[in-house]
Amino acid sequence: MELRPSDEQQLLIESFAALYAKESPSERVRAAEPLGFDARLWEQLVEQGSLAMAVDEDQGGWGASVLDLALVAELHGRALGSAPLIEGQTACRLLARAGGGPAAGLLADALGGERLISVALRAPRDGVAGLVPAGAVATDVLALVGDRLVAVPTGDDRVVPENAGSMPLADVPVGDGVGVTLVEGPEAARLLDAALDDWLVLTAAALAGIAGRAVEIGVAYAAEREAFGQKIGSFQGVGHRLADCATRAAGAELLAREAAWSVAEHPARSAELAAMAFAFAAAAARDATDWSLHFHGGYGFMLEYDIQLYYRRARAWANVVLSPKAACRRVADLRYGRVGPR
């Protein structure tokens, strides 16, 4: 057993931590709202190889492990990066698995920064992929239409709704006959399911990052703010909640890292662990942001304080694709098999 990142991973963490410190301070997160996209941060992330990392070397990438990606995703969560890091990585990995001419071309463009490709992880309804993460800023969206995995160029017909998390979401029309077919048949659904696993495990890491950072913000405030002549952190009603949140944040980080590690090292469990990690990290981030905000008193409710940014992203990232409850049921599906038709 070894729970410390390797020296190489430590360097990776340091380089991305420096990038986020420079390109994603809270002023920049605020400035990117309400759309929730910071073009310069995105440029820097692509330039630093965050997409190339996600793809094997023989496909033009750097072949980093999913665990490496998760360590970066934790930092992304801690900094609330206003850029579709995880969607971009998930789409690139999906294109790499799909193979074939059109997919290879799209992948090369994505890695080169010429296109921004996202993926609709939920089944479209009535010809529309709803609330596609990064759909508002993507040039192309990958979607499962019937039994076809298609790449759909986005256009003026997409609708960009304002939303709780200030995420660049869009309702994207993906009706019959639109876009280029990448894969057809049962393999298409299987590929999209694998993409969902990627997204779940990396988003779990990001949510663990949110939870950890929210605890730090709450602790810093509770150690400073006084009421009734004492630091509020000395009240058990405050300290005990923060201790619970810190415990869950630690568990969320361990589980997200285990799930990411298992992709290469214990693939038989990796899908189950991805869903587990997501559900647990979502709850940890939900509770940590809630209590941390609450302990700010009225200030926590003011938009001026950063904790509200974490509160909103925690909920948005945790519900935009698969709710934590649905993730628990996905765990059951993977353990016991899906419920068949009656």
Next chain:
Amino acid sequence: MMDFRLGEASDALRERFRPFLEEHMTRELEERLYRTGVNHDDGFTRALVEEGWMAPGWPVELGGQGLDPIEMLTVSEELSRADAPTYGIGTTLMVATVIRAVGTEAQQAAVIPRALAGEIIIVLGFTEPEAGSDVAAATTRAVRDGDEWVIDGQKMFTTNAQIGDYVFLLTRTNPDVPKHKGLTMFLVPMDQPGVEVQAVYTLSGERTNISYYNDVRVSDEWRIGGVDEGWATMTVALQAEHGAGFAASIARLLAATEAWAVEATDEEGRRRLDDPEVREALGRTAIDLEVSRLLQRRVAWMAETGLPLATEGPMSKLFSSEAIKERAQEMVELVGPDALRSYFDPTAPSHGMIEHLLRYSVGTTIYAGTSEIHRNMIAQRGLGLPRTR
């Protein structure tokens, strides 16, 4: 390279230990433990000693196997999985560990070989009627009389005192100094005038005791550690317990509910396992199990690696005990009326394990430090918050 496996040595050890447990943890023994509420069995202990599993973490020259912390975790995971009677052994070895650290040569020679041979049972006398979580508030008095001490007082939850040979007693030797500075510890033989044991039955079915000490005389030779230095001795004892966790109980709850969900049907004949609500609860329980395991394994890995432990042990105990309590309650509500059927009802789902775990879970957030004590430790030592009051 990061690695979440316990490793090959651990896997091999598990393979080596499992046949022992399969042979000795019989259904009959399980029922006897359940019926008596006594978490100790002489036959099982003898078998452990004979096959070298009594104190595998101890050095070979003292009768152990010299296992490292990860291997020890593996052994204790297997013992917990089998629900083996180890409580009496656990307290005995904890005290042996303390005596090895701070005891005199004569004390070590008298206690350690017999403890590791399973010949004696040592029980813990820390808690008092007015001193639970605040254990340093103990008022049991010890007064020096020549080469002896005279002890008067009362201890709560002296589990296994009815079969114990010695009690490891926390006493007050100086009432005139701050509470942590006037404590002294003794190893007191139970079989002597003035020691009385009264049974106490608990919600989990476990039998524990109140023990009384009236003018009990103990030689100064049985003082463990310095006079008025009992708190330092206690700290050694409490550290030996780091990293408790209840993953095995959560695993048992999960398995029991899974077995029920496969068998049971609703009014329309549908398998309960196919109910989305049941699936969500099982998924959530599997998640809590995974997190409990990770938090507990992290403690063993840190000990093995020599990393300083801060709040990892309290996090493991706090999380897993709160989780088993919450999930057991949830499972009872999910299963419905039949969940109320007890262990000895042959129609009870999963042998009544769900009902048993509900009652068992209640104690886990209380003993070995309440959740509040662990939260205090995490808030102060881990988060650096001011002392909570």
